[in-house]
Amino acid sequence: MRVLGAAELLSLWERGMSRHALDRAALLAATAHPNWPADAITDLPLGAIGSSLLRLRAANFGPRIEAHADCQQCGERLAVALEVAELLHGAAPEDGTAPESPTVTVADGLQVRASSLRDLAAVASLAPDAAADALLARCTLNGRALPLDAATRAQVEDALEALDPQADLAFTLNCVACGHEDQAQLDTAALLWDEITARAGALLHEVHRLASAYGWSEAQILALSPARRAQYLALVEGMS
Numbered sequence: 001m002r003v004l005g006a007a008e009l010l011s012l013w014e015r016g017m018s019r020h021a022l023d024r025a026a027l028l029a030a031t032a033h034p035n036w037p038a039d040a041i042t043d044l045p046l047g048a049i050g051s052s053l054l055r056l057r058a059a060n061f062g063p064r065i066e067a068h069a070d071c072q073q074c075g076e077r078l079a080v081a082l083e084v085a086e087l088l089h090g091a092a093p094e095d096g097t098a099p100e101s102p103t104v105t106v107a108d109g110l111q112v113r114a115s116s117l118r119d120l121a122a123v124a125s126l127a128p129d130a131a132a133d134a135l136l137a138r139c140t141l142n143g144r145a146l147p148l149d150a151a152t153r154a155q156v157e158d159a160l161e162a163l164d165p166q167a168d169l170a171f172t173l174n175c176v177a178c179g180h181e182d183q184a185q186l187d188t189a190a191l192l193w194d195e196i197t198a199r200a201g202a203l204l205h206e207v208h209r210l211a212s213a214y215g216w217s218e219a220q221i222l223a224l225s226p227a228r229r230a231q232y233l234a235l236v237e238g239m240s
């Protein structure tokens with residue numbers, strides 16, 4: 001998986017900062033896999049997108065995720081530690097080619113395919129219940145008039161989960177304050193984007209410090225190895 005250089009990370013941050021979250025997830029997946037056809041990414045299964053983002057995250061920010069989530073019962077802010085390797089357990093290995101979007105047939109010839117970023121974008125403006133219905137409708141390809149009856153709907157939901165188990169990265173949240181146990185979802189794209197934003201801010205600060213002290217250009221400073229940049233920064237801090 002690609003390790004982004006300083007200039008590359010800043011360019012990614014600049015291209016992604018004004019995008020919608022879903023569009024940003026596609027940008028991050030394209031960054032992780034420059035060989036995947038760019039126009040196919042929005043139609044890939046969400047699990048493949050999530051797994052590629054987790055791998056990009058591990059390569060650039062380490063294999064352990066330390067984040068925060070709020071308890072749904074008492075609002076306590078809880079520290080969460082997750083291992084990327086555990087989150088990727090069961091994910092298909094990547095061989096460099098874009099994954100297929102598989103379909104499966106459930107009752108009476110009703111075909112179901114995994115949901116994609118394009119599907120999420122199409123339902124993004126709907127209220128949660130309507131969005132869930134619209135998403136199911138988009139992922140059922142033929143053979144049955146909508147709305148689905150409860151039994152068929154349950155079959156479709158099971159099929160979606162079996163088709164793309166990595167689409168939902170759920171983890172258990174145990175509240176230390178009230179004892180409430182809950183399932184929470186990891187939003188890999190949002191997490192990764194926050195980390196990219198923080199690193200971009202730190203890089204720009206380093207450029208500012210070194211350019212002010214030495215008169216070097218941004219390109220010259222970003223071309224320095226992290227070790228050299230850190231050493232020059234320490235010298236500059238020592239002077240002030």
Ligand SMILES: [Zn+2]
Pocket residue numbers: 071072073074075076175176177178179180
């Ligand atoms: Zn709680």
